[in-house]
Amino acid sequence: MSLDPVIDEIAEVYRDVIGHYDPERSGVSVHVSFYPYVGINQTIRVRDGSVYVRIAEVCRDMPIDVHQALAHVLVAKLFRRRVPKRARELYAEYISSPQMRDRAAASRRDRGRKVITGTDGSFYDLEELFSDLNTKYFWGTLRKPKLTWSAKPTFRILGHFDSHHDTIVISRSLDSGDVPRYVIEYVMYHEMLHVFHPTVHHNGRRYNHTPEFRRDEERFEKFEEADIWIETNARKLKRNVKKGQSILRRIVR
Ligand SMILES: [Zn+2]
Incomplete structure (x- = not known):
């Protein structure tokens, strides 16, 4: 649980999607955070029975249906299953929009100045x-x-x-x-x-x-x-x- 209703809503999406692939794990604890990755990068990993999802900071205001699509992309990968075509396309369309490309490029430039x-x-x-x-x-x-x-x-x-x-x-x-x-x-x-x-x-x-x-x-x-x-x-x-x-x-x- 977090104090951020958006984070809670996204975690709920992940629990649903995990339940879709493996009903026995639908109650798993899911920790979602926004992470200052350079550009657009998303990760999912399992540690001690909990699922940790890190979403790129530049995707903070992503619509919930795109979060759902991304959840399918990440969870399917975790379970080594084929990513549903609709989810893949919806997510790909969002991150390849000119606005998101600009943001990703800006994030890389900012980072480039700070870190050698x-x-x-x-x-x-x-x-x-x-x-x-x-x-x-x-x-x-x-x-x-x-x-x-x-x-x-x-x-x-x-x-x-x-x-x-x-x-x-x-x-x-x-x-x-x-x-x-x-x-x-x-x-x-x-x-x-x-x-x-x-x-x-x-x-x-x-x-x-x-x-x-x-x-x-x-x-x-x-x-x-x-x-x-x-x-x-x-x-x-x-x-x-x-x-x-x-x-x-x-x-x-
Ligand atoms: Zn090779």
Whole structure:
């Protein structure tokens, strides 16, 4: 319970939606808070049998039906169920409105002035790339690991998700005006999918790029263009990349 009737109303929505997926848990205790995330980011987690929901501060005045849609997006994810199409569309429509995009951008600018993250390159800002892609492809719900540029401009590995340190590392070689935004976005998106699809262990083997991973990868708007750009420019980036199989598959881990 809180003293904020809006928070109570939203918590009630979550209890209903949780009950919809799992009737036995409809009485679960739900804690909702608004959190000063950079941009639009929403999280749900379970701890000690209670559900904790953090909603981005920029979504404070979101209409209750959109909260309901977001609840479906988050709770379905929690239960590893398919997100209902209507909920996904309603929420996506709300966060992609010009007003919400402006707010998210303003929140990133404000934060950028206060915190030195080490993600702001000379050309691209990893924080901004992550936030935009999260909104566009993950309904703003992907949890954010640490983001960093590689110490050196590596050419063979353009991106890497280090699950041990929970860090996405993007090659400094991509922090350049010669690299189209969709290329670095593609590399970041690929690494974000590693956060979304954890490594599967099966018969003692590790599978990082499962069929589900590859299917989601193709949802990237400029998948083909990014693939072609990297194939074409990889030789410029690194002359001794071996010919033959798709270079992309080897340089984006
Ligand atoms: Zn990979």
